Amino acid sequence: MGVIPLAVSAGDRVEMKKPHPCGSAVFTVLRIGMDFKLKCDKCGHEVTLPRKKAEKNIRKILE
Numbered sequence: 857m858g859v860i861p862l863a864v865s866a867g868d869r870v871e872m873k874k875p876h877p878c879g880s881a882v883f884t885v886l887r888i889g890m891d892f893k894l895k896c897d898k899c900g901h902e903v904t905l906p907r908k909k910a911e912k913n914i915r916k917i918l919e
C-alpha cells in the first residue's frame with residue numbers, strides 16, 4: 857500500500873538510495889520479475905532483490 861509503481865524496465869540504469877559497498881549507487885536493471893536483478897555499474901557485481909525492496913530502494917531512473 858502506498859507504493860508508487862515504477863516504470864522500470866530491463867536495461868534501465870537506476871540510482872539506488874542505498875549504495876553498493878563499492879561506493880556506486882548506480883545500477884543497471886538486468887531482469888524484472890518477482891525479483892529485480894541489478895548489476896552494479898562500478899564493480900559489475902550482480903545482486904538480486906525482492907521486487908518490493910528494490911522498488912523502495914530506487915531513488916530515480918536515469919536516462
Ligand SMILES: [Zn+2]
Nearest residue numbers: 876878896899
Ligand atoms: Zn559495486
